[in-house]
Amino acid sequence: MKKNILIIGGGPAGLEAAASLKHSGNNIILIEKSHQLGGHLARWDRLFPDGIRAREVLDKMIASLDGVNYFTDTDIAQINILDRSYSVILSNGISVLADAVLMATGFDLFDARKKEEYGYGIYDQVITNADLEDWFRTREDSRIDHPKRIGFVHCVGSRDEKSGCRACSKVCCATAVKQACEIKAEFPDAQVYCFYMDLRMFGKHYEDLYLKAQKEYGIRFIRGRVSEVAEQIDKTLQVKAEDTLSSKPLKVTLDLLVLMSGIRPSQNLEPVRKALQLAKDDDGFINERDAVYELQKTSMPGLFVAGAVTGPKTLPDTLAEARAAALQILSYLADNDKKPAK
Amino acid sequence: MDLNRVDQEKYARLVKLEPDVTCCIGCGSCTASCSAGVFSRTSLRSALLALQNGKEQEALSLLGACMFCGKCLMVCPRGLNTRHMILSIHKIYSET
């Protein structure tokens, strides 16, 4: 019998899960709250560690949707828990009786204005990682005008209790090193600094990227968290940090400061989470059933998760989770069929 | 540095007085933003390390210029109670 599977979120996790489920003989409905598919990936220019184009990856994903029903500009209006299914009313008026729901709602980038001492939204020369990706794609940003001295601040809104997030965002270190190399390639005369607390280059080829940044691009890595930024009369920025390796306070004048906004739980998700009585972590992400074996399941039967909805993930991790979730959904539906109805 | 010579009993008293001293991640925000540090070498991060390494006098000298303004409290990413750490270090290690 044909089952309804609702996928919430049209980012990489949702797209990949939909593609994995499309030949299962079930009815797949994918909804995306914004007007286009792709999530944050659609905003990105190139991806670490090798610099492949985000657009190419995304195009492949969308191409492999191939016949899956999807609705953009669509959100959940109402969701109710039934005995073995979920009754969902979408914001476009369509109702779905879903036998399984996959939450692939992704994440929000930390609002860098909240770290006022870094001056985002106050000083013209302060941008975020996402702003820089926009510029890489479009070359349109008046704030980036042949900078000679550029700084990257890691861990903005990550590993910071004051931002409500103790956890590491996992992807910012590699992103910062990638972006540092890219901007250095754009402005070969510029001096580029990375201010980090701990450099977490854990993935395959990440360390190679780090080495390349040091060797080929001459990026200067400073182990110290930026504590404050002041604007000077000529609109340049004075940045203060401690070089903790030499135990000396340090200041440097910069023309451009890039803040590596971290990964925060999606605020959009909150009403759905509440309606489904799902537990969240201290940092606001959805709790998976356990942290090792049942990563794609939640406390609710028939409700699955994939990607950054449960915490920061790299893109390959997210895609792997989406495929895993697809398999688990199918086995859940099969098991459910065997059980006698109540 | 000889970790065998660290006064563990004193350090344990410090931890009891202000448990936050064990939670520093060494980011240097306190030192970078320090109001006194502009004029005279001051570093809570270094002082904590110095204590863990048994260098009590060095730790005290790194905190003597502190004006207690509280900027370190505001910038600490772990939300540690920096000012009470400083008071507690003085209380335990300045005693004669």
Next chain:
Amino acid sequence: MMNLLSLLLPLQDVSAEVIDRIPSGYNHFILPYFIGILFCISWLLVGLLRNLASLPAEDRKRLALSLVTPKTAWKNIRDLFCDCLFHTKIWKRKPLLGYMHSAIAFGWFMLIILGHCEVALFVPKHLSFKEGNLFYPIFYRFFVWANPEHTTLRGSLFFFLMDFFLLYVLSGIGLAMFKRIRSIALGMRHTTKPSLADRVALYALWSIFPLRLLAESFTANLSGGSFLTYSANVLLRWLFGENLYIMPWWWAYSIALGLFFFAMPFSRYMHILTEPLLILYRNAGLKIRTLNRGFGEAEIYACSSCGLCLDACPMNIQKKNLRFSSVYLIRFLRRHNQAKVDRIADKCLQCGKCAQLCPVGVNAPAMRVVQRSLSNNVIPYHYAYMQDVAAAAPASQGKVLYFAGCMTRLTPRIIKGVEKVLQTAGIDYVFADKEGGLCCGRPLMLAGRTDAARKAIEANRQMILSSGCTTLLVSCPICYKVFREEYDLPGIRIVHYTEFIQELIASGKLSMEKDGTRYVYHDPCELGRGCGIYEEPRAVLSQAGTLCHASKERDESLCCGGSLGSLTLNYKDRGKITEGALETLLAENPECIVTACPLCLKTFSEKSAVPVKDFAEVVAGHLPQASA
């Protein structure tokens, strides 16, 4: 019956003249009362003398001078009546609670005064100790009977007044009993746990007046009475017949009084007699120097342990923090429990709300700072570098000197806002600490590091004086408070940016364009309760948009949780305070929270879902487009 009574009370020979009262001699039942009050008075006298002796000579002189200076003397009288008898401070905030307190205090006071008047008017030789007449005012209805042959209007009036005030007190006692069961009905969420002495004194106090009512009612057919006691007497005689056993009631009444006076020096009721002393000390301008002596001791004993500070304290959003409230600081100071006193002293945010709301005006935050200084003032400091800063004053002859302060470096919005406003208004100003400066000294003060604070204050003072400025403009309320209170800056006006901008607008140097934004203003502790500035920021903000109310504002406003006042509060607990304060601010669903303190701005911004803006930032955002 009459025979029995006349044996007990030998009537005086009054046949010579016609009088309306028949006084009689002595009875043993007065002894409990007599011993109790004797003990209480001697205890208090010794305590008072010891306290006066423990004042430094300079303070004693100051006190004596204040008592004879007409201005302070008049203030003393006014405060004594308003605070001790009428409890105007409680009335204003919690009318029912105010009624309860003034019913007991003022009612009892009137019973004592009227009792004495009655005796003075109706009993010849009323000052004679030998004839036992000294107890007459307290046990009047027992010792002085009405002459049924001779009633006067004057006599009836006194009967009426005494009954009236007894009923008044009884209504207060009734409310007090009700409050023990359901305090929230009288506007108190939390109440204190009474100590043993408090309990003894409390139950004694509760029983004094009902027992007095019963004793007087049983006697009213002989002594006379008015609407209350006489009616009760009629009822009692109807119930029990003519044989009324009056003695047990007078004994019980006296025992209750004796018990109360005996327990009083060890109980919270010491506040009744210490509050007047505290008022005199306070009006004389004394400062708390040591906690268990002099002014400090007066503060301790003036605390009525009423527990209004429990609800006032922003920390008490978490129940576990109740134990750090001012009332317990004082209780443990009285018990000399150093460890607990230290812990309570260090935790406090120093927001000043408990002192502001305290009916007695006990300055617990100041007491905490004195307590902190005991262990913190000895901490060494190395401030040689301050000399260089003091010497490097920015030249600002005749100009405005803007002192941003340490914290403001972390809130660049404030600096941007202030500079834009100053430039738009055409003010000639110099930025005092653009490249970093010394701390104002207030955080050191709050930590009890007074000597170190003095060094910072002196260095900054020299810097400001030699700059040549005529106006010192500050945006941080923490700096503002200490500049106002501890800096001696002759010829220099110290002004907070909320006042300064309000004046710029009033004088037409600055104009603002209003939009429909709904703002709510958060009163920073140091600016509101600390410096009394409530109106200026509101006047300006109401020209930027619509000003909403917070559920707690002005002197009731809650600390943001970021306060430098607390030494030991951890980040998680601070967060709870922040959330509590935000909730009060969002009562009327404003679109934007505005504050005028870098610490509040930063603390709220971290937690608030609604945008939080700085005062100057809002002003700068509402300047007319032409000048913007």
